[in-house]
Amino acid sequence: MEGLTIHTSSKDYPVYVGTGVIEELGSFLKEKFPSLTNLLIITDENVGERYLSILVSVLSDFKPLSYTVPNGEFAKTFEIYQQCLTFALEKKLDRKSMILAFGGGAVGDLSGFVAATYMRGIPFIQIPTTILAHDSAVGGKVAINHPLGKNMIGAFYQPEAVFYDLDFLHSLPIHERRSGFAEVVKEALISDLNFYQWLEEHISNLEQLTEEQFSYMLEKGIAIKGSFVSKDEKESGVRAFLNLGHTLGHAIEGEAGYGKITHGEAVMIGMVFALELSCELLGLTFNLSKFKNWVKKLGYEIAIPTHLDHQRLIYRMKQDKKSVGGHVQFVLLNQIGEPVLKEIDDQYLLESLKMYRGEVE
Ligand SMILES: NC(=O)c1ccc[n+]([C@@H]2O[C@H](COP(=O)([O-])OP(=O)(O)OC[C@H]3O[C@@H](n4cnc5c(N)ncnc54)[C@H](O)[C@@H]3O)[C@@H](O)[C@H]2O)c1
Ligand SMILES: O=C(O)C(=O)C[C@@H](O)[C@H](O)[C@H](O)COP(=O)(O)O
């Protein structure tokens, strides 16, 4: 089976993308992990109800165990993390056991963190089921949330492989399609003007994506993500550019309450804000009105939710992982495909938030 390879300083691993790739998982495991003792599938309620029986039947030779966690961000908590570990201990998983993360980014982040920390690390495989997870399943950022900040408790821990079966994507509701597509737009904006222009020209309705559009976008997105991760696995440099839109996006998610707004929809609001700052501070030449009209037509809200307070958002942004000494750092764009990290002082940030919300002339 043909796949892309992700190269990192700690490990190289394949990403298989396409319809039906899940059928190959059993033979992959037999070939690469001949001494497997236990397989534990971690999934969530939505995915479990729809697809767990398919995965279990593909893996029937392995008699996999499964553990179901709550949907979405409700899975990325200390409580659920502990429950997964307790289940793994009770079922006597050992160092030759493996975890399969079967679901969207929330399941992937949680399960990866369980795998990274159980007995100081056992292997895991990502089996993503959302558009968004083309991003989250690759690169080894695994984490749970803390009430004070998104993904604050985690690790860099690469999977053994990613099996991305596009057949699972058909049941995604529209707001989840939007959430995932935001990360594709992000990947284009930080690295590839032609890809961005292709997206803007070809994608006008997220409910009517063709198979070809799906695979083109996702493979391209994965390749971009992989290239940043390969250069900088642990985010001491260029990997931070994958955070475009996330400084404000994560603050909105945390302030609204995890799960109230999808990750990608919050990131889209953050990206529009970062593009505004890029035009103002770096002279980015970009038709921002056209961009806003395009994403609004795709159904995105681009305004910061009105009930969220500026000062609280700034407080959260200061805790962002890119902050240094409490100074907020934004990913901005000099040009499309030319990201930079820029410190923004609190007063300027406050004024910009007010301006953006139309509170000052
Ligand atoms: N680790 C990373 O590099 C990285 C990158 C991007 C995002 N993330 C994280 O990923 C999370 C968001 O990912 P997501 O949107 O994939 O998350 P998710 O796991 O929360 O899934 C979104 C919703 O879709 C449902 N769902 C999943 N697959 C489905 C399917 N095939 N059909 C119908 N419903 C389905 C889920 O049950 C959930 O309700 C956030 O926590 C974000 O912080 C991590
Ligand atoms: O892989 C990365 O690096 C990213 O920044 C990808 C983001 O889309 C993703 O949301 C990631 O989880 C954010 O990481 P964080 O370090 O800001 O929590």
Ligand SMILES: [Zn+2]
């Ligand atoms: Zn993200």
